[in-house]
Amino acid sequence: MNGVFAVYKPSGMSSAKFISDIQEVFTKSGVFEEDLNKAKSKAFADLSTNARWSKQKVQNRVRNLKVKIGHGGTLDPLASGVLVVGVGLGTKKLQYYLSECNKTYETKALLGLSTTTGDSEGEIITKNPVNHITKEMILETAPKFVGHVKQTPPIFSALKVDGKPLYEYAREGIPLPKAIKTRDIQIFDIKVHEENSLSTEHEFEKLKSELDADGNPKENGLANNPTLNDSPLYFSDEYMEKAESENLPKTVDKPLVFGEGEDLPEKLPLIHFTSDVSSGTYIRSLISDYGRALRSSAYMVELIRVRQSEWSLDKNVFKFEDFTENDERIWGPVLKRVLDNGGEVNVAEAFDEVRAKVLPVIEKEKELLAESETKSDEQQNGDSELPKKRNIDELES
Known part of the structure; x- marks a missing residue:
């Protein structure tokens, strides 16, 4: 999960706060779990060589690591619109957006x-x-x-x-x-x-x-x-x-x-x-x-x-709600597609395509979970006095 994407920043908040909110969502998600674990392993190995750091300090630092993220050009709080975001190794590509693009x-x-x-x-x-x-x-x-x-x-x-x-x-x-x-x-x-x-x-x-x-x-x-x-x-x-x-x-x-x-x-x-x-x-x-x-x-x-540059509001830009109001099994594949292919991906169309494939699976999981919870409730109720009496009455009738 490395690359560049773009997201719509609303008016009324700083770019730094907005990026921090996205970082929090990514860090807590399973989408970036593998990358984050690799980063923590590397950080632990690197920091452990520092003789001035105690083992506890190293562990605390590693435990608090977040997904690496940055943006390619600040928007004032008053402004809204396209904010280019680099994630992982994609942060190294942000200089172009900061100083060269139109x-x-x-x-x-x-x-x-x-x-x-x-x-x-x-x-x-x-x-x-x-x-x-x-x-x-x-x-x-x-x-x-x-x-x-x-x-x-x-x-x-x-x-x-x-x-x-x-x-x-x-x-x-x-x-x-x-x-x-x-x-x-x-x-x-x-x-x-x-x-x-x-x-x-x-x-x-x-x-x-x-x-x-x-x-x-x-x-x-x-x-x-x-x-x-x-x-x-x-x-x-x-x-x-x-x-x-x-x-x-x-x-x-x-x-x-x-x-x-x-x-x-x-x-x-x-x-x-x-x-x-x-x-x-x-x-x-x-x-x-x-x-x-x-x-x-x-x-x-x-x-x-x-x-x-290649990022336009009417084509390939995410909204923050895309990451908070969708199951990560939906937004994760869409984001991966954009990170791999850049601005060529139409975000809205990609969401429609992934939803068509993933939503039936998610709905089926919900049905199975509901059935499992119902069976579990019935099993628990089978050990209570009232269900036993009811069963006996049914047999006698």
Whole structure:
């Protein structure tokens, strides 16, 4: 049981917690029992050579071993979709998914606000008008990012400058000692879902302002934080070449600002698009840049990874419930087939095929077990007083 498969991670939980839950199911199952026993035997032999470890410590360590598992690219808690998982020796194949493969994301964002994290889990940085934005502007903006483009990672990410996480500079309100290093990424396509563009008929609530210690909206201070607002806006090399030859605009003016007494509507307009991107692309940054290109701002409210390399939600991706709501004699063979053959296997079809073969056996086992339990009950009851009296009465009659 070694290889790579993909599973759907729901929104609302971290990738680490989700992987841990899968690992727990696998470790407790009989599907991985043989592999786990081999791993424990090897671990016992290796650890026993450590003179500093007592026999009891070695036994405890080996007893607590779990199925080896890892993932090929984190999804934020807010995000859902394809999570590539390596199990056993398959964990050695995850580097490709972490740094080389292409991915497809479907995302929704609200216009008019920017946040510290680029999504709905951050604090508001700026508020900008949205009334000037048209569907034509949204459609015309997409091609400006398609191609080879530089991208500035979000300030609230795991990246560090001089050994200090970017978000600490932002929290302290101090400028970075040096500019965030841009990434060279590639955006292969952006498909705008025109039917939803600028719609306010959606379930997403506008992010509310948070107040500081003095009772003032935090964005009043964050808006002037150079750490959060000094990154340039880049368009793709391909668009810039086209702009040069066709005399198209190469830059965009700064986002519009509200006049006295003006503010955003209670329901913010939505933008909805699907993008095919290279590894290393930050969708939150793409959304933020998209908002700036419209002379406004934007923050992400929904993100679904619909494809990663050969793994697609509509074909070969498991659900967590596949492992918890099916007998392991059903999900085990399906998983084995995927580990052996990769993304070529249609998971839903494989489940149907295995169920057709295995369910009759399982149902027959249940019938035999029920019959066995009935006979056992009858035998136990045969030693009691009441059944004996009944038998005698039957004989006398």
